[in-house]
Amino acid sequence: MSSRLPNTAARRRPENLGVLLREPFRIASEDLHRRFAERGHPEVRPPHGNVMQYLDDEGTRVSVLAERAQITKQSMAELVAHLERHGYVERTRDPSDRRAKLVRSTARGNELYAIAREFVAETEALWAEKLGKAKIRQLRTLLEELNAAL
Amino acid sequence: MSSRLPNTAARRRPENLGVLLREPFRIASEDLHRRFAERGHPEVRPPHGNVMQYLDDEGTRVSVLAERAQITKQSMAELVAHLERHGYVERTRDPSDRRAKLVRSTARGNELYAIAREFVAETEALWAEKLGKAKIRQLRTLLEELNAAL
DNA sequence: GCAATCAAGACAGGTTGCCTGTCTTCTCGT
DNA sequence: ACGAGAAGACAGGCAACCTGTCTTGATTGC
Numbered sequence: 301m302s303s304r305l306p307n308t309a310a311r312r313r314p315e316n317l318g319v320l321l322r323e324p325f326r327i328a329s330e331d332l333h334r335r336f337a338e339r340g341h342p343e344v345r346p347p348h349g350n351v352m353q354y355l356d357d358e359g360t361r362v363s364v365l366a367e368r369a370q371i372t373k374q375s376m377a378e379l380v381a382h383l384e385r386h387g388y389v390e391r392t393r394d395p396s397d398r399r400a401k402l403v404r405s406t407a408r409g410n411e412l413y414a415i416a417r418e419f420v421a422e423t424e425a426l427w428a429e430k431l432g433k434a435k436i437r438q439l440r441t442l443l444e445e446l447n448a449a450l
Numbered sequence: 451m452s453s454r455l456p457n458t459a460a461r462r463r464p465e466n467l468g469v470l471l472r473e474p475f476r477i478a479s480e481d482l483h484r485r486f487a488e489r490g491h492p493e494v495r496p497p498h499g500n501v502m503q504y505l506d507d508e509g510t511r512v513s514v515l516a517e518r519a520q521i522t523k524q525s526m527a528e529l530v531a532h533l534e535r536h537g538y539v540e541r542t543r544d545p546s547d548r549r550a551k552l553v554r555s556t557a558r559g560n561e562l563y564a565i566a567r568e569f570v571a572e573t574e575a576l577w578a579e580k581l582g583k584a585k586i587r588q589l590r591t592l593l594e595e596l597n598a599a600l
Numbered sequence: 601g602c603a604a605t606c607a608a609g610a611c612a613g614g615t616t617g618c619c620t621g622t623c624t625t626c627t628c629g630t
Numbered sequence: 631a632c633g634a635g636a637a638g639a640c641a642g643g644c645a646a647c648c649t650g651t652c653t654t655g656a657t658t659g660c
Contacts, residue, residue: 316570318475320593325471327600347646363608375647377609382645399608399655420466430599435592442581442589443470449580450477497617513637525618527638532616549626549637607656615648623640630632 332419339415343386351379351389352405352412359392359402388412482569489565493536501529501539502555502562509542509552538562 329346336344350369354360366376380403383389388409394400405413428436479496486494500519504510516526530553533539538559544550555563578586 315594315597317574317590317593318478318570320590320597321471321475323597324593324600325468325475328468345645361608371646372648373609374611374649378646394608397608397656399653401609420468424467427596427599431592431595435595438588439592439596440467440470442585442592443467443474444465445581445585446577446589447465447470447473449577450474495616511637521617522619523638524620524640528617544637547627547637551638601660603658603660605656605658608654609652610654611652612650613648614650616646617644618646619642619644621641621643623638625637625639627634627636628632629634 328423331423332416335415335419336412339411341412341415343382344388344412348379348383348388351376351383351403352409355389355403355405355409357404359394359404361394361400362403365403383409478573481573482566485565485569486562489561491562491565493532494538494562498529498533498538501526501533501553502559505539505553505555507554509544509554511544511550512553515553533559 333344333346336342350371351365354365354368362377362380363373365380366373369376380389380391384391386408387406389403390406391401391403394402424436431439483494483496486492500521501515504515504518512527512530513523515530516523519526530539530541534541536558537556539553540556541551541553544552574586581589
């Protein structure tokens with residue numbers, strides 16, 4: 301084992317690819333939730349994206365949401381309960397299976413999609429302003445390839 | 451507001467840049483911690499990276515670590531206590547300030563750095579194998595620019 | 601056509617990683 | 631030499647995950 305193992309200041313040059321991927325996401329996510337709070341939705345926190353992100357128009361079962369988000373159905377049920385308490389989703393009976401309930405976005409939930417779409421557009425515009433549209437397109441293409449490969 | 455707001459399956463085309471950034475990081479992080487567990491370090495979980503990542507060779511105060519990791523010193527103290535209980539770090543008195551203690555990596559802690567370095571090398575090699583070295587270099591450059599701009 | 605199995609979700613309880621607030625100890629500038 | 635402030639310990643709380651178990655209803659095999 302070579303000398304000087306810890307000391308991040310030294311090791312962090314060149315910066316780890318993992319950190320380079322995580323940082324922009326982290327910042328954007330924080331900004332988005334700050335925006336939600338400003339627009340009157342402070343109860344919506346990052347994990348709740350695991351619900352809203354995976355909802356279908358017709359409604360979606362908790363167990364399906366759990367599978368899509370890669371968490372247990374108990375955890376998902378808790379996130380859904382929180383969003384239901386605050387009026388973002390509703391749970392209706394599934395006509396095709398009396399054991400099941402379908403989680404659907406309410407009108408209030410739809411406000412979140414509107415805010416998120418607006419935010420995404422703004423963020424991409426901001427990034428394009430800093431790096432140029434061509435580089436953002438290139439970055440997106442490379443990331444799509446990388447994601448497809450994993 | 452236009453029709454069909456939820457329904458991710460439809461909206462997820464083209465995939466959100468945020469998700470494209472997060473996914474590779476998430477997968478790599480999971481793989482790394484699986485590797486830690488395989489090599490006899492199952493007690494080291496993702497948040498503990500917030501400690502090890504920011505340690506200097508000479509030792510670092512809890513309050514400094516907290517600031518670097520952007521969490522409260524209480525939270526950082528808890529992560530450090532966990533790592534200390536499992537032998538990854540030790541806390542020694544700071545000779546220059548009798549209120550303070552310096553957190554330093556132990557020999558066991560240094561094994562984590564070795565495993566992480568090996569993992570990073572393997573991962574970059576794997577990615578280069580899938581996309582080609584040129585694209586990985588390009589991706590890194592773009593991400594560095596993006597990070598610098600934020 | 602009914603019993604056995606399986607799927608959906610509810611309920612109980614536990615852990616971890618964060619938080620705020622407060623307290624003690626020690627340092628340092630005036 | 632003393633008051634402000636920093637370092638960290640201690641108390642308590644909460645959110646987001648987990649495992650395990652139970653009930654209810656659907657499905658399937660004989």
